[in-house]
Amino acid sequence: MADRVGMWKSLGMDVKAHDALCSMLPTAFGDVFLSQRNRPESMAFWDMVAADIHGMRPAELIEAQANGQKVFGAFCVYVPDEVILACDGIVTGLCGGSQFWVPAGEQMLPADVCPLIKASVGARISRTCPFFRIADLFVGETTCDGKKKAYEILAKDAPLYVMDTPQMKRQKDIDKWADEIRDFADEVQRVTGNQLTSENLAKAIKVTNDRRRALARVFEARKSRVAPISGADALLMMQISFFDDPVRCAEMCNRLADELERRIEQGVSAVPAGSKRILITGTPMAIPNWKLHHIVETCGAVVACEEMCTGTRSFENLVDETQTTLEGQFQALSQRYMKNNCACFTPNGGRIDDVIRLARTYQVDGVINANLTFCTTYKLEAPALERAVEEAGFPVLSIETGYSDGDSEQLRTRIGAFVEMLG
């Protein structure tokens, strides 16, 4: 293995504190992933990436920067990767998914902010995540109060650009988002020094759509009652998709989908026969947040689908590939992104439709509505969502949890009872 420690030091990381994080991950990963039986062989790729999560990809990014490329860090599936890729930029996810970063975040933020935001700020402040050191530009958005205001704090320590996400979904909001994408394109051109053209943007749209199509193929296989892959493995694949090169991501996902399709034909399941099928909807699960999937899948159930940003929202809906002008492409990008039914919008009835549609097509037995603690937008729309999903015939379990393991046994009791109750 290359000199990871030297790399981390050169990034200005707190290597000692980082060692503590690194020492926890193998056990957690072993407990959640390596303990599983009948895994698809193709998961070896993601196991390898996860085992060297702060080494392999950061080294690639640093090498790309040495060759003149710029790295853009994003916190939200609303950031249009296409514009960055078109200008030969690289996109990496930045959301923090570990309790490890929460105490550092709480030095800058009140405790009653969602753990994803606290962990994201903490990962930067504590200098224990290479991605938060490497990114040339952090790209924020105004999706929720917590993130919007946390970016003001992050901006004092990191180069930050904020896109103003609409709060509603009228035509003028779609136009507004197209305009925000246009402004962002100016910034990306400035940072990369490369010009955006309809040609390179068309190519980037194609590459990003290809990744979406590949992710969709993996999810398509999850619709089968055979359950050829566990939810935890699918989640890991999804989480890493935010950090990986999009072409390699598509290639690996297609390879995995090939295997899953073979397994379906052959009736090879990743989970015990009779496992109840669960759809999880709610707030995103940033790596290494595998808490809920692990509990569900060691309670006699399998997670068949995630209606969340680290799930269907990252790949559903393609960008129109037929536009030939930048203006047409910005509008096409906006139209695609604005189909995303995040709780930051008002009203957000589309999410209810999505959950019911997905619950049916993924043939699930029950739905878990999982909100991160202190996530106001999701929490406030939870009762209406849960009522509608129950009326559509799906039992719903409502869960609010953070990153800490303190409530794991309580969750195990509740989830176990819920799974047992399912048809």
Added chain:
Amino acid sequence: MADRVGMWKSLGMDVKAHDALCSMLPTAFGDVFLSQRNRPESMAFWDMVAADIHGMRPAELIEAQANGQKVFGAFCVYVPDEVILACDGIVTGLCGGSQFWVPAGEQMLPADVCPLIKASVGARISRTCPFFRIADLFVGETTCDGKKKAYEILAKDAPLYVMDTPQMKRQKDIDKWADEIRDFADEVQRVTGNQLTSENLAKAIKVTNDRRRALARVFEARKSRVAPISGADALLMMQISFFDDPVRCAEMCNRLADELERRIEQGVSAVPAGSKRILITGTPMAIPNWKLHHIVETCGAVVACEEMCTGTRSFENLVDETQTTLEGQFQALSQRYMKNNCACFTPNGGRIDDVIRLARTYQVDGVINANLTFCTTYKLEAPALERAVEEAGFPVLSIETGYSDGDSEQLRTRIGAFVEMLG
């Protein structure tokens, strides 16, 4: 007194529950207001309004409705009263300021939402506030996650229109707000059946500016070290300004300002000599939230200014009166409202400038930054604000509190120590 109970019944109110609220208010009002010495005589008007808060003005509104006028309820100083007044509509405030409504709100909302939102929803749901029964249209806005999503819940029970407040303050955001005002004007015309013209809008702009000028005169008098009025009385006047007819409000405020100016000349103070002067900045204080002012002003200090929506933000900056076309007027309205430095914006450095400017012009000895519990936007910008204000030479006390009196003694201890420490 007219038949208030009959009126409340005809509004579909829960009169029995409402009785419990009514029985609490006189004691609270007596403790906070009538116990004060050396009050301006002109406060008699607001004492009278407060004593019949759910009677007098509601009766006026009902009479106006009988004459064909429509009543619009607003939750935010961003809602442009001018457009409503121009179409012969009436504006009333709707924010809930009493702990009495919080439990009802918590039936529909999670506990970790700010008390103002919980009380506002609770006031509607519990049918114990006439203003929440009378309004023909509730006008919401997307200023914060809690309100934005609470409106979805309110909309199931009340006629609701939402304006999409910008999250940033670029020229395009000012244009966007002008466009939202234009859309809102369509809705107001639809609801009132009256046409908006540049003439009636010009008149409404003048009326609303006159109210702002009158409120500003009262606040101008508060800049004097004589302290001719207590902060509690000024706050009561401000709170009621959101419910009153704007012409009468201006008249009464000008009358009060006349008296305050005389008192300054004569050196007549409303507070004991040597009282420390305090500026309170932060989240709004909806009627009957007098908690903090009462504690501060029974701890040897006087509140000289409120940098909040129930304070300077409601009257600072006038709308340009020279525009003669609706388009020009919409833009002028937007420019004025967008000068309001609410924490919903990112970034919001203008608020820091405002607090320092007001602390100087109101000659205060210290600043209290008061956030309602669970108000994410204000809480997250608090550290930067407090640092800047302290660097400008003003001691700062940071307080987070709700509507309940449970922490009053603790607050009294902290505020007492703060006041004692001042210069």
